[in-house]
Amino acid sequence: MNETQVLIAGAGPTGLMLALWLTRLGVRVEIVDPKPGPTLETRAIAVQARTLEFYDQLGLGEEARARGRDFHELSIWTGGQLRASVNLEGVGAGQTPHPNLYILTQDQNEALLLAHLKALGCTPRWQTELTSFRQDERGVTATLTHAGQTQTVRATYLAGCDGASSTVRRQLGVKLSGGTYAQRFYVADVTTSGERRANDVNVSLDDDQFLAFFPMPGLHRCRIVGQLPPGAGDSATFETVRPQIEKQRVAEVKEVHWFSTYRVHHRVANTFQVGRAFLLGDAAHVHSPVGGQGMNTGLGDAANLAWKLGQALRGHPAALASYGPERRPFALSLVSTTDRAFSGVVNPSPLARFIRTTLIPDLIRVLTRPRPVRRLAFLTLSQLRIRYPNSPLSAGQAGAVRGGDRLPWVPNAAGSNFTALGSLKWQVHVYGAASPELLTWCGQQNLPLHVFAHGAAARRAGLCEDAVYLVRPDGHVGLAQPHFNRPAAATYVERWLPGDR
Numbered sequence: 001m002n003e004t005q006v007l008i009a010g011a012g013p014t015g016l017m018l019a020l021w022l023t024r025l026g027v028r029v030e031i032v033d034p035k036p037g038p039t040l041e042t043r044a045i046a047v048q049a050r051t052l053e054f055y056d057q058l059g060l061g062e063e064a065r066a067r068g069r070d071f072h073e074l075s076i077w078t079g080g081q082l083r084a085s086v087n088l089e090g091v092g093a094g095q096t097p098h099p100n101l102y103i104l105t106q107d108q109n110e111a112l113l114l115a116h117l118k119a120l121g122c123t124p125r126w127q128t129e130l131t132s133f134r135q136d137e138r139g140v141t142a143t144l145t146h147a148g149q150t151q152t153v154r155a156t157y158l159a160g161c162d163g164a165s166s167t168v169r170r171q172l173g174v175k176l177s178g179g180t181y182a183q184r185f186y187v188a189d190v191t192t193s194g195e196r197r198a199n200d201v202n203v204s205l206d207d208d209q210f211l212a213f214f215p216m217p218g219l220h221r222c223r224i225v226g227q228l229p230p231g232a233g234d235s236a237t238f239e240t241v242r243p244q245i246e247k248q249r250v251a252e253v254k255e256v257h258w259f260s261t262y263r264v265h266h267r268v269a270n271t272f273q274v275g276r277a278f279l280l281g282d283a284a285h286v287h288s289p290v291g292g293q294g295m296n297t298g299l300g301d302a303a304n305l306a307w308k309l310g311q312a313l314r315g316h317p318a319a320l321a322s323y324g325p326e327r328r329p330f331a332l333s334l335v336s337t338t339d340r341a342f343s344g345v346v347n348p349s350p351l352a353r354f355i356r357t358t359l360i361p362d363l364i365r366v367l368t369r370p371r372p373v374r375r376l377a378f379l380t381l382s383q384l385r386i387r388y389p390n391s392p393l394s395a396g397q398a399g400a401v402r403g404g405d406r407l408p409w410v411p412n413a414a415g416s417n418f419t420a421l422g423s424l425k426w427q428v429h430v431y432g433a434a435s436p437e438l439l440t441w442c443g444q445q446n447l448p449l450h451v452f453a454h455g456a457a458a459r460r461a462g463l464c465e466d467a468v469y470l471v472r473p474d475g476h477v478g479l480a481q482p483h484f485n486r487p488a489a490a491t492y493v494e495r496w497l498p499g500d501r
């Protein structure tokens with residue numbers, strides 16, 4: 001029987017991210033997938049700023065940025081006429097090192113994660129499926145199937161990153177509650193010519209259909225997403241939808257590289273953890289592609305769970321139970337917001353059509369004019385606003401920053417405060433001056449202490465001068481204290497990171 005610390009079912013983006021983070025922490029990982037290799041289809045195309053921040057922590061941010069592309073404008077069309085255009089260039093400036101909206105296809109994300117994983121000596125076992133498992137107090141025993149042969153693996157923990165039809169979830173008996181839309185959709189990756197706004201995201205809101213065009217990396221490459229015409233069945237091809245696309249006069253399609261139809265679900269697993277088994281990514285939540293959140297949410301799940309597994313494997317499992325309470329509320333709110341947005345976009349009622357084609361373009365033009373509105377939309381879409389205020393790990397407030405918040409980004413002459421997060425370790429941040437008592441305590445606790453200037457950027461970010469921020473390995477603030485309170489800090493450390501520095 002093979003033994004490992006974490007068995008990961010599924011080498012999609014979520015499983016690869018988890019494997020990479022764990023491997024960086026020195027955890028022994030076995031990752032299996034029935035596919036012959038990584039995804040070759042482009043599938044997800046949006047990579048949000050929060051994901052790029054995690055990539056920076058893992059040392060692959062620059063490479064990810066170099067492989068993809070930004071887009072700067074969102075244009076709304078009806079009846080072939082441009083109705084509104086929103087400039088999004090640098091919309092997140094001052095909030096994150098990645099202030100633009102960014103496109104990097106799923107196959108490219110997977111290739112990047114896989115290359116870095118392999119460089120650390122961990123290679124997924126392809127054509128290998130997890131078929132069953134059982135768990136006891138000390139671990140999980142799983143049966144894998146490869147080329148008709150079965151094999152048993154014993155692991156301390158199991159991560160179900162095995163997608164929407166997750167075997168792990170089914171075997172745990174966890175329900176994926178929610179529903180499925182009646183409408184069918186398609187995606188097409190194409191080469192175009194005669195585009196009217198080739199570098200924009202073009203959204204066409206017409207009476208009877210929804211169509212969106214996304215610029216892709218590569219010359220004249222474009223992703224089209226739309227609703228299949230009524231009556232079009234499973235055998236629909238690009239030719240079924242070509243007239244609908246050409247009617248929009250946004251772009252002329254020269255070549256079709258990939259075409260696929262799909263149904264959209266809005267579902268969340270009833271729990272993300274049963275004993276030693278966890279659900280992440282599409283295994284835990286599926287929703288409409290509106291807003292490009294799916295892949296990013298899975299990557300965020302992995303960043304949240306990886307360090308907690310790392311601690312648990314070093315004998316400190318207390319933080320592990322916070323994974324579900326932190327990630328499931330976000331998945332629920334995401335599913336309900338994408339659900340609302342999606343329902344509005346595809347609702348066929350005359351009133352909804354009127355709102356879509358007449359009011360929405362004007363509203364978008366007017367509402368997005370003030371910069372703060374665009375910035376708020378960016379912060380939400382980019383997942384920078386994800387916070388865990390109700391987590392048992394979140395405590396205190398100093399300035400505007402509370403336990404559970406993502407640590408605000410503060411640029412400085414040497415780079416930014418985020419450089420320190422590359423260690424993937426708990427750490428203390430002070431913006432201003434650290435008291436001698438804090439210096440001594442951090443030394444005793446073996447906690448890295450980073451002291452930054454409390455300049456204009458720190459002030460704008462809401463960080464309080466001389467306050468103490470105990471930052472988690474995933475860049476969220478665990479404990480915030482306006483003044484160093486040694487007993488409270490010691491209690492927190494004893495509870496959540498005993499001996500784990």
Ligand SMILES: Cc1cc2nc3c(=O)[nH]c(=O)nc-3n(C[C@H](O)[C@H](O)[C@H](O)COP(=O)(O)OP(=O)(O)OC[C@H]3O[C@@H](n4cnc5c(N)ncnc54)[C@H](O)[C@@H]3O)c2cc1C
Nearest residue numbers: 010012013014044045046130162163281282292293294295
């Ligand atoms: C057309 C399309 C467009 C999309 N656009 C976007 C977008 O713009 N932005 C965005 O964020 N998301 C988007 N998504 C969603 C995104 O693709 C998914 O959310 C993402 O792939 C989820 O990653 P995952 O690793 O959780 O699951 P998956 O990518 O589904 O990976 C699961 C893996 O588990 C493997 N597996 C299955 N069963 C087993 C088993 N028993 N044992 C071991 N392994 C198993 C599978 O082979 C697969 O490789 C899109 C999806 C589609 C289909």
